[in-house]
Amino acid sequence: MTDHFKERSTRDYHQKQLFAKEELEKRESLCTHEDPPFCNAACPLKLDVKAMLAAVSEGDFAKGRSLLEYITPFPEILAYGCEGPCRRTCRRSEIEESVNIPAIERAVMRHSDVPKARGLLKMRKKQKLAVFGSELFTVAVAADMANKKYPVTLYTEAENEMDLFRRCADLDDEILERQLPLLKKAELKICFGTPLDREFLEKEEAEYDLVCGASYLKEEEVDPVTLCDSRNRIFPHAEKRYSHILQSLFDARRAAVSFERIVQRLDPHNNRPQEGETESHLFTNLNYIPSEDAVAENGLYSREEAIREAKRCIQCECVECFRGCAYLRAFKRYPRLLTREIYNNTGIIMGDHMMNKAMNSCSLCGQCTVTCPNGYDMAEICRAARENMVDTQKMSLAVHEFALLDMLFSNTEGYLAGKQPGYETCRYVYFPGCQANAIAPDTVFKTYEDLMQRQPGGVALMLGCCSVIARWAGRRELYQEQIAFLKEEMHKLGDPIIIAGCPTCRSTLQEHFPEVIGLWDVLKEIGLPEGSGKLQQEVMIHDACGARNDPDTQNSIREIVSRLGAEIKEGNWSKEKSACCGYGGLVSYVNKEVASEMAEECVREDPQATYITYCMACRDRLKRQGSNAVHFSELVYGTAADDAPGLSQKRRNRKMLKEKLLKEVWKEEIMQEKPEFTYELSEEVRQKMEDRMILESDLLETLQAYRDNQMAVYNETDDTLTTRHRIGNVSFWVRFREENDHYTVISVYSHRMTVRTR
Amino acid sequence: MPNEKTYYSLEAGGNLICHKCGIRLVKGNAVFEYLENAFPVELPVCPQCGFVYVPEELAMGRVLSVEKVLEDK
Numbered sequence: 157m158t159d160h161f162k163e164r165s166t167r168d169y170h171q172k173q174l175f176a177k178e179e180l181e182k183r184e185s186l187c188t189h190e191d192p193p194f195c196n197a198a199c200p201l202k203l204d205v206k207a208m209l210a211a212v213s214e215g216d217f218a219k220g221r222s223l224l225e226y227i228t229p230f231p232e233i234l235a236y237g238c239e240g241p242c243r244r245t246c247r248r249s250e251i252e253e254s255v256n257i258p259a260i261e262r263a264v265m266r267h268s269d270v271p272k273a274r275g276l277l278k279m280r281k282k283q284k285l286a287v288f289g290s291e292l293f294t295v296a297v298a299a300d301m302a303n304k305k306y307p308v309t310l311y312t313e314a315e316n317e318m319d320l321f322r323r324c325a326d327l328d329d330e331i332l333e334r335q336l337p338l339l340k341k342a343e344l345k346i347c348f349g350t351p352l353d354r355e356f357l358e359k360e361e362a363e364y365d366l367v368c369g370a371s372y373l374k375e376e377e378v379d380p381v382t383l384c385d386s387r388n389r390i391f392p393h394a395e396k397r398y399s400h401i402l403q404s405l406f407d408a409r410r411a412a413v414s415f416e417r418i419v420q421r422l423d424p425h426n427n428r429p430q431e432g433e434t435e436s437h438l439f440t441n442l443n444y445i446p447s448e449d450a451v452a453e454n455g456l457y458s459r460e461e462a463i464r465e466a467k468r469c470i471q472c473e474c475v476e477c478f479r480g481c482a483y484l485r486a487f488k489r490y491p492r493l494l495t496r497e498i499y500n501n502t503g504i505i506m507g508d509h510m511m512n513k514a515m516n517s518c519s520l521c522g523q524c525t526v527t528c529p530n531g532y533d534m535a536e537i538c539r540a541a542r543e544n545m546v547d548t549q550k551m552s553l554a555v556h557e558f559a560l561l562d563m564l565f566s567n568t569e570g571y572l573a574g575k576q577p578g579y580e581t582c583r584y585v586y587f588p589g590c591q592a593n594a595i596a597p598d599t600v601f602k603t604y605e606d607l608m609q610r611q612p613g614g615v616a617l618m619l620g621c622c623s624v625i626a627r628w629a630g631r632r633e634l635y636q637e638q639i640a641f642l643k644e645e646m647h648k649l650g651d652p653i654i655i656a657g658c659p660t661c662r663s664t665l666q667e668h669f670p671e672v673i674g675l676w677d678v679l680k681e682i683g684l685p686e687g688s689g690k691l692q693q694e695v696m697i698h699d700a701c702g703a704r705n706d707p708d709t710q711n712s713i714r715e716i717v718s719r720l721g722a723e724i725k726e727g728n729w730s731k732e733k734s735a736c737c738g739y740g741g742l743v744s745y746v747n748k749e750v751a752s753e754m755a756e757e758c759v760r761e762d763p764q765a766t767y768i769t770y771c772m773a774c775r776d777r778l779k780r781q782g783s784n785a786v787h788f789s790e791l792v793y794g795t796a797a798d799d800a801p802g803l804s805q806k807r808r809n810r811k812m813l814k815e816k817l818l819k820e821v822w823k824e825e826i827m828q829e830k831p832e833f834t835y836e837l838s839e840e841v842r843q844k845m846e847d848r849m850i851l852e853s854d855l856l857e858t859l860q861a862y863r864d865n866q867m868a869v870y871n872e873t874d875d876t877l878t879t880r881h882r883i884g885n886v887s888f889w890v891r892f893r894e895e896n897d898h899y900t901v902i903s904v905y906s907h908r909m910t911v912r913t914r
Numbered sequence: 915m916p917n918e919k920t921y922y923s924l925e926a927g928g929n930l931i932c933h934k935c936g937i938r939l940v941k942g943n944a945v946f947e948y949l950e951n952a953f954p955v956e957l958p959v960c961p962q963c964g965f966v967y968v969p970e971e972l973a974m975g976r977v978l979s980v981e982k983v984l985e986d987k
């Protein structure tokens with residue numbers, strides 16, 4: 157078993173693909189966080205409506221204007237002529253009237269100034285463009301390409317600029333006049349009063365590199381996407397989907413893309429951005445959105461009215477999985493991106509693995525799979541990534557070693573199995589789980605006594621760990637070994653039905669043993685013992701992530717809690733949506749901050765409430781976070797668990813429980829070895845050890861080694877001795893004062909590096 | 915630690931004595947090793963038995979941070 161704990165070398169290079177490309181894409185595609193908001197998806201010009209509304213809601217009309225100018229050279233005309241397909245898809249419309257986006261566009265144009273100069277100095281382009289025609293499409297193409305610094309000549313029958321605009325759009329002069337400065341700004345050569353026909357076009361076009369014409373100059377139908385004819389000249393297509401103004405400006409935008417491709421000597425079909433109406437699978441949760449009446453547009457919104465209307469925008473985005481998961485919030489990445497980064501991390505052969513901490517900070521609790529509208533399974537990805545890193549010897553042992561050794565402790569020194577006295581065969585075995593043994597030994601003891609008395613058929617006992625720790629750590633082989641051990645042990649007990657005291661043990665063991673039930677199932681059946689606690693108060697239930705997909709367990713717990721006399725207040729985040737306490741996935745060993753936030757998250761709905769748990773780890777984590785949490789079995793048996801026991805205390809509790817059971821149930825005499833020496837630890841030293849994950853047993857072993865070999869350094873200045881001892885992969889140092897056989901410990905520290913002279 | 919040979923300086927006069935040998939520790943050549951990476955350093959060493967002393971500040975400071983960096987390699 158020890159070779160599981162051999163440190164790897166950073167100089168061995170192994171690689172294994174985490175997922176095949178298709179599987180990665182399939183998993184990632186479930187997260188639609190990056191899909192566009194519905195307004196943007198519906199807009200053929202792809203206006204970033206959400207950003208525009210955000211800007212306006214903050215009074216930044218100039219930014220709103222620049223977003224409009226980005227999609228079209230004539231935003232003023234657009235704002236008055238667009239029928240607003242975005243309004244039809246706006247999610248606000250499912251609550252009441254949709255956001256009046258075109259009205260806000262009009263206000264943006266009116267309440268902001270024509271920008272003085274474009275921010276970026278663009279290089280003049282060489283290719284010359286001739287545009288023929290006096291319709292909105294041709295004028296927009298000419299202006300747009302001129303803005304892009306192409307030398308453009310526009311031939312028009314119109315006599316002057318206003319005449320030209322009047323031919324373009326059936327709008328009031330006053331509106332068109334406001335658009336004039338943008339036309340002037342475009343630095344475009346306009347040949348007014350030119351009679352246009354195909355002949356003229358044929359004659360002139362020889363002088364130019366690029367040609368665009370109005371529909372009445374077209375010789376043949378053009379490609380519906382690129383708007384190019386067979387000679388790559390551009391004309392509007394006959395098919396119209398939108399009103400004249402929107403369609404013309406949309407066509408002009410597509411023409412500009414085609415021209416850019418032609419200039420790059422590419423097929424104009426190539427590499428086009430998303431154009432026209434697109435589909436979006438973005439999810440917007442409307443449950444949290446208060447209703448807000450639309451602001452009426454009387455002529456034109458004032459600044460204030462526009463701001464008020466823009467504030468009605470929900471700013472659609474999907475954050476469903478974020479709401480309940482402190483881990484995702486801490487790493488500030490939604491699952492699609494997180495998955496990609498974790499995937500890339502597993503692919504790094506040499507160099508820094510920046511996402512190790514991320515993949516090891518997920519509690520593998522499965523909440524996101526429930527809260528995500530598409531069932532995204534982040535847990536499976538993080539677990540698979542851990543296994544991958546272990547398999548390729550890139551997962552540092554340091555990350556999970558402490559927890560793994562703790563599991564082995566549970567299944568060796570802390571392990572106990574025995575049949576109920578007086579029974580040759582037992583129908584059941586009670587398996588409380590390593591955390592119950594570590595946190596609530598008295599409760600476990602009482603529970604077992606009760607089961608022996610009241611559960612017919614004989615109940616054996618097994619104190620140990622279900623091995624989930626190894627699975628969470630991504631250590632497959634170790635997991636299989638531990639499961640094999642448990643199987644052998646169960647067999648010795650006659651393969652009884654397992655009564656699990658912990659929902660995670662239950663779901664883990666269920667995969668390997670034919671019949672596993674919960675302690676709650678038994679108590680529901682046989683009833684509560686005499687003298688069980690009475691709880692005349694309102695409580696909330698903190699459901700365990702180990703029972704997320706197990707409504708029977710969730711309901712049994714509720715029934716038991718009701719029988720205890722309590723009134724259950726059901727929260728919005730209970731049952732299958734419950735957050736993890738931070739013990740799951742070994743987060744509390746890897747990322748204490750995230751683990752605390754997870755515990756905090758569990759009680760966020762009502763931090764003052766009493767929370768009934770049915771997993772002892774939850775009870776411990778919530779209590780540690782300062783909440784009022786109690787395990788249902790504490791109430792049933794009227795025994796209190798330890799409040800936030802330290803790492804060493806958890807081990808001591810397991811040993812004490814084992815010894816007490818051996819003595820009182822199986823009447824075995826326990827030989828208490830008398831320690832050779834005594835020691836004392838201040839509260840400060842204890843806390844230091846806790847933070848540094850150093851056990852009292854490590855300390856004792858180190859002092860014992862010193863007594864054997866006398867290796868230490870004496871510091872004259874403060875009259876202390878410091879000794880060192882290596883246990884497994886860790887060097888422990890203890891600074892102390894010695895008086896006969898008594899040690900006053902001053903400090904304890906450790907490191908994983910080895911050190912020697914050279 | 916890489917590119918830095920000395921990151922612990924012995925106090926002048928040295929106040930450390932090897933408990934076993936009864937000899938004053940001296941500045942000596944030592945090497946830290948982890949995951950098959952080696953870092954030569956100078957640390958207080960017993961000239962007789964070779965015991966190398968790693969002070970707490972060093973262990974919980976630079977040693978720990980270098981360990982963390984290597985663990986993510």
Ligand code: SF4
Nearest residue numbers: 187188474476477528
């Ligand atoms: S809930 Fe999370 S995982 Fe699901 S689509 Fe939204 S952002 Fe993506």
Ligand code: SF4
Nearest residue numbers: 195246247469470472
């Ligand atoms: S609420 Fe805002 S972001 Fe959502 S669809 Fe409507 S305008 Fe777009």
Ligand code: SF4
Nearest residue numbers: 481518519521522524
């Ligand atoms: S901690 Fe739970 S909810 Fe959050 S990503 Fe991991 S499995 Fe999903």
Ligand SMILES: [Zn+2]
Nearest residue numbers: 932935960963
């Ligand atoms: Zn010595």
